[in-house]
Amino acid sequence: MPLLYYWTAQNREWDLNYGASFHLNQKNALLHDIEPGESLWAFTRRSDGKYTMAAELIIRARTRNPETYRYGTYRVWGDLDRSRYFDIEHLPNAEPIIRMLSCKTDAKKLYHSFQGPAAVRRISADDDAILRSFSRDFPTDARAKLLPEDQLEAALMTDNPDRVRELVRVTYADDIHRDRMQRLQETIATRSRQHVLELRDIYNGCCQICAWSPRAVYGNDICEAHHVQWISRGGIDALSNLVLVCPNHHRAIHRFDAPYDWADNTFQFGASSEALMLQKHVLMPVERSI
Ligand SMILES: [Zn+2]
Numbered sequence: 001m002p003l004l005y006y007w008t009a010q011n012r013e014w015d016l017n018y019g020a021s022f023h024l025n026q027k028n029a030l031l032h033d034i035e036p037g038e039s040l041w042a043f044t045r046r047s048d049g050k051y052t053m054a055a056e057l058i059i060r061a062r063t064r065n066p067e068t069y070r071y072g073t074y075r076v077w078g079d080l081d082r083s084r085y086f087d088i089e090h091l092p093n094a095e096p097i098i099r100m101l102s103c104k105t106d107a108k109k110l111y112h113s114f115q116g117p118a119a120v121r122r123i124s125a126d127d128d129a130i131l132r133s134f135s136r137d138f139p140t141d142a143r144a145k146l147l148p149e150d151q152l153e154a155a156l157m158t159d160n161p162d163r164v165r166e167l168v169r170v171t172y173a174d175d176i177h178r179d180r181m182q183r184l185q186e187t188i189a190t191r192s193r194q195h196v197l198e199l200r201d202i203y204n205g206c207c208q209i210c211a212w213s214p215r216a217v218y219g220n221d222i223c224e225a226h227h228v229q230w231i232s233r234g235g236i237d238a239l240s241n242l243v244l245v246c247p248n249h250h251r252a253i254h255r256f257d258a259p260y261d262w263a264d265n266t267f268q269f270g271a272s273s274e275a276l277m278l279q280k281h282v283l284m285p286v287e288r289s290i
């Protein structure tokens with residue numbers, strides 16, 4: 001079923017400036033009642049106090065986070081091509097529309113009806129149609145632009161800072177991307193090939209998914225480090241966000257933009273999934289300090 005979500009302005013800003021992550025986390029299990037292909041509608045409260053629609057995530061996958069994850073166990077992933085982040089500064093007031101919907105919104109201040117686990121709410125198919133029609137021509141926020149992750153990762157892994165800088169510069173030339181550009185520049189500054197060497201050391205050069213050992217077969221290292229949460233979508237360049245995989249699995253992960261489930265350590269490749277066969281270091285999705 002479709003869902004409606006109250007997204008605080010602060011979290012929205014964070015997401016757009018640092019990642020445009022196209023995902024959402026929640027403690028409320030209701031988040032996983034949404035089916036792939038359905039819409040999760042987010043609204044927010046602007047600095048002028050007005051409520052506007054903020055995003056439509058068209059869901060492509062549902063996974064779980066580690067038990068200790070501060071933003072909750074449940075995660076949904078939006079389809080990158082079809083999901084929309086709206087430009088909230090140029091949108092009409094959404095409060096009358098939201099108050100018309102079937103979910104209970106009778107608090108005097110609208111956001112009071114969406115506190116804690118009630119931040120995410122079930123809505124009907126009719127509500128969904130109302131929001132779709134309301135938002136049909138809404139402008140989107142240009143900040144939700146993503147770097148080509150495979151090129152970025154290749155440049156990072158081969159320790160080619162000039163190529164990384166060039167990619168970031170070309171992708172985020174506009175001033176609206178300044179914050180994102182800054183974060184990526186920091187990533188570059190702290191980048192060290194050390195991570196891939198550490199991973200190869202921990203796993204003896206083997207792929208964590210299939211356990212293939214190029215060292216045993218060729219006497220050489222071929223496995224590559226992959227960022228579980230993509231750098232272009234707010235991931236960090238740390239061991240807790242890296243897995244060591246063979247080139248075949250790395251290609252498959254990128255081809256499918258494979259969502260990761262941190263609860264059972266599984267990559268989802270379309271309808272099938274593969275668990276990590278080898279895991280000796282702890283993986284953790286990014287926790288922001290907000
Ligand atoms: Zn493999």
Ligand SMILES: [Zn+2]
Pocket residue numbers: 153225226227250253254
């Ligand atoms: Zn990768």
